[in-house]
Amino acid sequence: MIPRYLTNFNLQQIEQIKTDFLVIGSGIAGLYSGLKLANRGKVRLLTKGKLKDCNTEYAQGGIAAAIATNDNPKLHYLDTLRAGAGLTNSEAVSTLTDESQERIEELIEIGVEFDQANGELALTKEGAHSCCRVLHAGGDATGAEIRKVLGQQVQKNKRIKVDSEIFAIDLLTENNRCYGILAYDQKQEKYLAYLAQAVILATGGAGQLYAKTSNPAIATGDGIAMAYRAGVEVMDLEFIQFHPTTLELAERENFLISEAVRGEGAILRNQAGKAFMTDYHHLAELAPRDIVARAIYQEIKNSSDDHLYLDVTELDPNYIKERFPTIYRTCLEAGVDISKDYIPIAPAAHYLMGGVKVNLNGESSLAGLFVCGEAAAMGLHGANRLASNSLLEALVYGKKVADRAATFLDEPKMDFNWLQFNYDQQVRGDIPAEKIKNQIQSLMMEQAGIVRNELGLKKALAQLSKMTDYLKMTLLQIEEVEVQNLIIVAYLAVKAALIRTESRGAHYRSDFPEKNSKWNKHICLKKENRQEEFRVEVN
Ligand code: FAD
Ligand code: SIN
Numbered sequence: 001m002i003p004r005y006l007t008n009f010n011l012q013q014i015e016q017i018k019t020d021f022l023v024i025g026s027g028i029a030g031l032y033s034g035l036k037l038a039n040r041g042k043v044r045l046l047t048k049g050k051l052k053d054c055n056t057e058y059a060q061g062g063i064a065a066a067i068a069t070n071d072n073p074k075l076h077y078l079d080t081l082r083a084g085a086g087l088t089n090s091e092a093v094s095t096l097t098d099e100s101q102e103r104i105e106e107l108i109e110i111g112v113e114f115d116q117a118n119g120e121l122a123l124t125k126e127g128a129h130s131c132c133r134v135l136h137a138g139g140d141a142t143g144a145e146i147r148k149v150l151g152q153q154v155q156k157n158k159r160i161k162v163d164s165e166i167f168a169i170d171l172l173t174e175n176n177r178c179y180g181i182l183a184y185d186q187k188q189e190k191y192l193a194y195l196a197q198a199v200i201l202a203t204g205g206a207g208q209l210y211a212k213t214s215n216p217a218i219a220t221g222d223g224i225a226m227a228y229r230a231g232v233e234v235m236d237l238e239f240i241q242f243h244p245t246t247l248e249l250a251e252r253e254n255f256l257i258s259e260a261v262r263g264e265g266a267i268l269r270n271q272a273g274k275a276f277m278t279d280y281h282h283l284a285e286l287a288p289r290d291i292v293a294r295a296i297y298q299e300i301k302n303s304s305d306d307h308l309y310l311d312v313t314e315l316d317p318n319y320i321k322e323r324f325p326t327i328y329r330t331c332l333e334a335g336v337d338i339s340k341d342y343i344p345i346a347p348a349a350h351y352l353m354g355g356v357k358v359n360l361n362g363e364s365s366l367a368g369l370f371v372c373g374e375a376a377a378m379g380l381h382g383a384n385r386l387a388s389n390s391l392l393e394a395l396v397y398g399k400k401v402a403d404r405a406a407t408f409l410d411e412p413k414m415d416f417n418w419l420q421f422n423y424d425q426q427v428r429g430d431i432p433a434e435k436i437k438n439q440i441q442s443l444m445m446e447q448a449g450i451v452r453n454e455l456g457l458k459k460a461l462a463q464l465s466k467m468t469d470y471l472k473m474t475l476l477q478i479e480e481v482e483v484q485n486l487i488i489v490a491y492l493a494v495k496a497a498l499i500r501t502e503s504r505g506a507h508y509r510s511d512f513p514e515k516n517s518k519w520n521k522h523i524c525l526k527k528e529n530r531q532e533e534f535r536v537e538v539n
Contacts, residue, residue, distance in 0.1 A: 001468060001471075001472075002228070002229060002468060002471060002488060002527060003229065003423055003471055003472065004170075004229055004230070004231075004421065005169075005170045005182070005423065006169055006170055006229070006471070006474070006475070006481060006484060007169065007170075007182070007421075007474045007475075008420075008421055008422050008423055008474065009182055009191060009420060009421055010420035011172075011193055011419045014182075014191050014192060014193045015190070015191075015192050015193070016192075016193045016194075016195055017044065017192060017193070017194050017195070018194075018195045018196070019042050019043065019044040019161075019194065019195075019196050020037075020040070020041030020042045020196060020197050020409055021034075021037045021040075021041055021042070021043045021044070021196055021197065021198050021199075021200065021405060021406075022043075022044050022046070022180060022181065022194050022195075022198070022199045023037065023043060023044070023045045023046070023200045023202060024045075024046050024047075024168045024181065024199070024200065024201055024202060024203055024223065025045075025046075025047060025054065025201070025202030025223070025373065025375075026045065026047035026051045026052075026053070026054055026151070026154075026162070026164075027054035027055055027056035027057075027147070027202060027204050027373060027374075027394070028054075028056040028143070028146055028147065028150065028391055028394040028395065028398070029202035029204075029372040029373025029374070029375075029376075029394035029397075029398050030045060030054075030200070030202035030373070031045075031147065031150035031151060031153075031154050032394060032395055032398040032399070033200050033202060033370075033372055033398035033399070033401050033402045033405075034154055034160055034200075035150065035153055035154060035157065035160070036398065036399055036402030036403075037200070037402045037405060037406065038157050038159040038160050039402075040402070040406035040409065041159070041197075041406070041409055042159055042161075043157075043159060043160040043161070044160075044161050044163065044194060044196070045154065045160055045161070045162045045163070046162075046163050046164075046168060046183065046194065047162070047163075047164050047165075047166070048165065048166065048167045048168070048218065048222070048478065049164065049165065049218055050164055050165075051151050051155075051164060052144075052147060052151070053216065053218050054147065054204060054218060055143075055204050055205060055207075055215055055216065055218075055219055055374065056143045056146065056147045056391070056394075057143055057144050057147050057216070058143055058144075058214070058216060058256065059142050059143025059144075059146070059390075059391055060136075060140040060141070060142060060143070060256055060258035060260065060326065060327070061124070061126055061134055061136065061140070061142065061258040061259050061260040061263075061387055061388050062124065062126075062134040062135050062136035062137075062142045062260065062388050062391075063104065063134065063135050063136075063142060063146070063388055063391040063392050064076065064100065064129070064133050064134050064135075064386070064387070064388040064389050064392055065100035065101055065103075065104045065133060065135060065392065066097060066100060066101070066133055067100075067101055067104065067121065067123070067133070067135075068123055068131060068133060070131055071131050071132075071133050073094075073097035073098050073100065073101075074097070075130055075131065076097040076100070076129075076133060077090075077093050077094055077096075077097040078130075079128055079129050079130050079386055080093045080096070080097065080380075080381075080386045080389060081093060081382070082128065082288075083128045083288045083289075083381075083382070083384050083385070083386040083505075084381055084382020084383055084384055084385075084386070084505065085290075085382055085383040085384050085504045085505035085515065086382065086383070086504065086515065086517075086520055087236075087239075087379065087382035087383045087504065087520065087521075087522070088379060088380065088381065088382030089378055089379030089380055089382075091360060092360055092378050092379060092380040093380060095360065095396060095400075096380060096389065096392060096393060096397075099396045099399075100392055100396065103392065103395040103396055103399070104135065106395075107146065107149070107395070110149055110150075110153055111149045111152075112137065112146055112149045113137060114135045114136065114137050114145075115135075115136050115137055115138070115139065121135055122135070122136065123135060124136060124260045124263045124264065125260075125263040125286065126259040126260055126262075126263050126286070126387035126388055127259050127262070127263075127283070127285075127286045127287060127288055127289050127292060127386075127387050128283070128286065128287065128288040128289070128386055128387070129386065129387065129388075132263075134260065134263070134387070134388045136260065138325070138326075139322065139324055139326070140258050140260065140323070140324045140325065140326045140327050141325070141326050142391070143391065146391065165185070165186040165187050166183050166184070166185055166186070166192065167183060167184045167186060167222075167478045167481065168181045168182075168183050168203070168222065168223075168226065169181070169182045169183060169184055169191075169226070169481060170182045170226055170229060170230070171199065171226055171227065171229075171230040171232075171366070171369065172193065172195070172419060173230050173231075173366060174414070174419065176231075176366060176367055177366070177367045177368050177414070178199050178230070178366050178367065178368040178369040179195055179196070179199075179368065179414055180193060180194045180195035180196050180199060181193070181194050181199065181226075184476075184478065184481075186478060197368070197408045197409050197411060197413070198368050198369075198370060198405035198406075198408040198409075199368060199369050199370065200362075200370045200371070200372065200401055200402075201223040201226075201227065201356060201364075201369065201370070201371040201372075201375050201376075202223075202371070202372050202373045202375060202394075202398075203221075203222050203224075203226075203373075203375045204218065204219055204223070204374045204375055205219050205221065205351060205352040205355075205374040205375070206219055206220060206221030206224065206352050206486070206489050206493075207219040207348075207349045207350060207351075207352075208220045208221075208437070208441070208482075208486060209221065209240070209349065209440065209441065209444045209486060209489060209490050209493065210240075210349035210441055210444050210445050210449065211438075211441040211442050211444075211445040212246070212248075212254050212346065212347070212348035212349065212445060213254060213348050213349040213350070214246050214254055214255070214256040214348050214349070214350045215349070215350070220482040220483075220485050220486050220489075221352070221486060221488075221489035222481075222482065222485045223355075223356065223371065223375040224237075224352075224354075224355055224356055224375060224485075224488075224489050224492075225484070225485035225486075225488040225489050226485070227356045227364065227366070227369070227371070228488060228492065228525070228526075228527055229488070229527065230366060230369075231366070231526065231527055231528060232356055232357075232364050232365050232366045232369060232526070233356070233357040233364070233365040233524045233526045233535075234354065234355065234356055234377070234492060234524065234525050234526070235354055235355070235356075235357035235377040235379075235522050235523065235524045235525075235537075236353050236354030236355070236377045236379070236383075236496070236522055236523065237352070237354035237355075237489070237492045237493040237496045237523075237525070238354065238493060238496035238497040238499075238500050238507045238523065239352075239354050239381075239382075239383050239384070239505060239506045239507055240349055240351075240352055240353070240354075240448075240493065240506055240507075241289060241290070241293075241350050241351040241352070241353060241384060241385055241506045242289075242290075242293040242297075242347040242348060242349055242350060242449070242450050242506065243256060243259070243289065243293070243347060243348055243349075243350035243351075244259070244268075244289060244292040244293045244295075244296050244345070244347050245257040245258075245259070245261070245262070245268075245296075245310050245343075245345040245347070246345060246346060246347065246348040246350075247330070247331060247334065247336070247343065247344065247345060248306060248307040248344045248345055248346035249334055249335075249336075249344060252334060254346070254348040255330050255331075255334075256348075256350075257310055257327055257331075257343060257345055258324065258327065259289070259387050260324075261310065261312060261324060261327065262285040262310075263286065264312075264315065264319075264323065265312075265314070265315055266285065266310050266311060266312045266315070267285060267310070267311045267314070268285055268292070268295075268296065268308060268309070268310055268311075268345075269308065269309045269310075269342060270299045270302075270303065270308050270309075271299075271303040271304070271305055271308065271309075273309075273342075276295070276299055277292065277295060279295075280292075280294075280295040281295070288384055288386075289384060289385070289387060289506075290383075290384045290505050290506045290508070293347040293450055293506075294450055294451070294508060296308055296345070296346065296347055297347060297450045297451060300346065306346060307344040307345060307346045308344075308345060308346070309342035309343060309345065310342065310343040310345045311342050311343075312338050312339070312343070313338075313339065313340060313342070317339035317340075320338060320339055321339070331343060347450060349444075349449075351374065351385055351390060352374060353377065353381045353382070353383065353384070353385055353505075353506065354377045354493070354496070355371065355374065355375045355376050355377035356369075356371040356375055356376055356377060357377055357378075357522075357524055358370070358371050358372075358376045358377065358378050359378065360378060360397075360400065361400050361401065361403070361404035362376060362378075362397055362400055362401035362404060363404060365526070368408055368411070370401045370404065370405050371401075372394060372398045372400075372401045373390075373393070373394040373397075373398065374390060374394075376397065378397070379522060380393055380397075381393075382505060383504045383505020383506055383507060384505030384506045431470060431473075433479045433480040433482070433483045434479070436467065436470065436483050436487075437479075437482075437483050437486060439463075439467075440464070440467070440486050440487065440490050443460050443463055443464070443490070444460070444490055444493075444494075447459055447460035447494070448460050448490075448493060448494050448497055450508065451508050451509075451510050452497050452507070452508065452509055452510070453509055453510045453511040454498065454509075454511050457494050457497050457498045458498065460490075460494045461491070461494050461495060461498065464487060464490050464491040464494060465491070467487045468487060468491065470483070470484065470487060471484050471487065471488070492525050495525065495534065496523045496525065496534075497509075499523050499534065499536070500519060500523060501516070501519070502514065502515055502516035502518075503515060504519065521536055521537060522536070522537045523535075523536055523537075524536070524537045
């Protein structure tokens with residue numbers, strides 16, 4: 001059983017911090033929506049680590065926008081729809097592509113320095129884009145540049161107060177209205193309640209569900225699990241994007257090798273040194289991400305090893321060093337000189353298309369709760385996200401969220417000092433979080449990875465169901481709470497993957513290898529009265 005709250009509490013005994021808007025997360029979605037909200041009221045921005053601990057910091061390839069003379073928003077729209085494999089919300093996409101240029105201009109105005117070539121913004125190509133439309137910064141350090149500039153803006157904004165090392169545990173709700181969160185202050189080692197007229201979840205994705213991931217340690221799906229516990233609808237959790245190329249070396253975390261490297265001409269080679277992508281798709285290395293990831297998965301299965309190779313040795317070494325400085329340096333530190341050596345690569349979990357179900361204003365099914373960035377799901381990416389649309393999504397929909405959340409300033413304020421939760425929570429146990437996390441990650445990798453089937457998914461569900469016992473424990477270490485959240489998100493992702501008896505985009509079922517038009521719909525999951533419910537919603 002999944003409890004409503006992860007811990008017992010009594011609001012009267014907890015320090016309360018009040019604000020107009022509460023933003024949780026310091027990635028692009030949290031920083032940007034926080035800045036927009038600061039024009040309307042007081043903002044409190046929380047993050048569980050330091051400001052720069054987020055997926056955004058690691059974004060490499062860039063941010064998509066139809067700004068080239070041979071490009072337009074309609075082409076970008078069509079590419080996004082095609083990549084999404086029939087499950088994309090077309091209205092969401094047209095807003096995204098129509099508003100991309102305006103958001104990019106705003107970033108430039110506040111100081112983001114995108115790379116230039118011949119005095120113009122440099123644009124590169126990535127998988128399934130029909131032309132060069134990806135802006136980048138610092139070569140392959142786009143996310144770090146955007147986060148740095150947005151972070152500076154947030155820190156100098158007098159209407160925003162940033163609280164770092166505050167872990168959001170649960171949403172405080174009453175009568176289908178969200179009023180704030182219960183949090184744990186890691187510096188002062190105490191619980192806090194943050195109360196606000198509107199709460200914005202910008203907690204990012206859940207790459208840590210898998211043993212191999214491009215995501216940093218913070219990506220544990222906290223916001224999604226928190227929302228689910230509060231009875232909020234979640235959607236599309238079976239669609240987990242694996243990035244085709246991450247550095248695969250024993251004893252090292254999987255480090256991303258950007259799709260932009262293939263955009264610049266890198267070739268995938270199998271163990272025999274043969275280029276194979278044309279056997280799988282006419283766009284070869286630049287086919288949609290799900291297709292390239294599955295092709296590599298297949299080639300690895302056919303080989304005796306755990307990796308294939310990416311070859312950039314044909315490209316000018318000076319250009320490679322200048323264009324991809326982070327990748328060049330990181331590989332070199334790991335003993336791979338990419339200007340001379342093939343790069344050992346394997347796919348790794350990268351991006352969650354699903355999340356908390358929201359409408360086009362970022363409103364969830366719980367009044368007062370808004371979601372933006374990777375934690376949100378509005379069907380924008382369909383079954384497979386087009387490269388470099390994620391940073392853009394956070395800007396376009398971060399603004400929509402702020403516009404709508406601002407209207408909640410006029411909603412009645414609630415006094416809910418009486419709110420308390422008493423549940424027969426067990427005392428602290430001795431289960432090492434790391435061990436459980438490893439178990440989840442291996443299970444998900446083996447049974448709910450790039451290729452799934454009924455047998456494996458059922459096995460995974462049974463094991464994850466047993467782990468839900470672990471949710472009854474009140475824990476103090478945030479790593480333990482993160483594991484509790486991972487159990488919930490893994491359980492929901494597996495459940496959705498079992499329900500969807502077809503293959504589409506990033507969800508590939510070996511027992512149902514074809515796309516089936518009867519599944520042109522979204523799987524929404526919601527917990528009601530301590531029971532789980534799932535609902536299948538037509539697009
Ligand atoms: P994040 O940036 O992940 O931020 C989430 C924030 O929430 C963090 O600050 C985290 O600490 C905080 N948080 C989470 N849980 C809690 C909690 N319980 N309490 C308090 N705080 C919490 N996309 C592109 O468009 N282009 C790219 O080139 C690109 N490259 C990528 C490269 C890598 C290696 C990775 C991992 C992703 C890449 N992506 C790219 C995807 C993109 O970076 C992410 O989807 C995007 O940055 C998500 O932004 P976000 O603000 O939603 O979440
Ligand atoms: C990459 O640089 O390959 C990542 C781009 C993305 O995930 O959008």
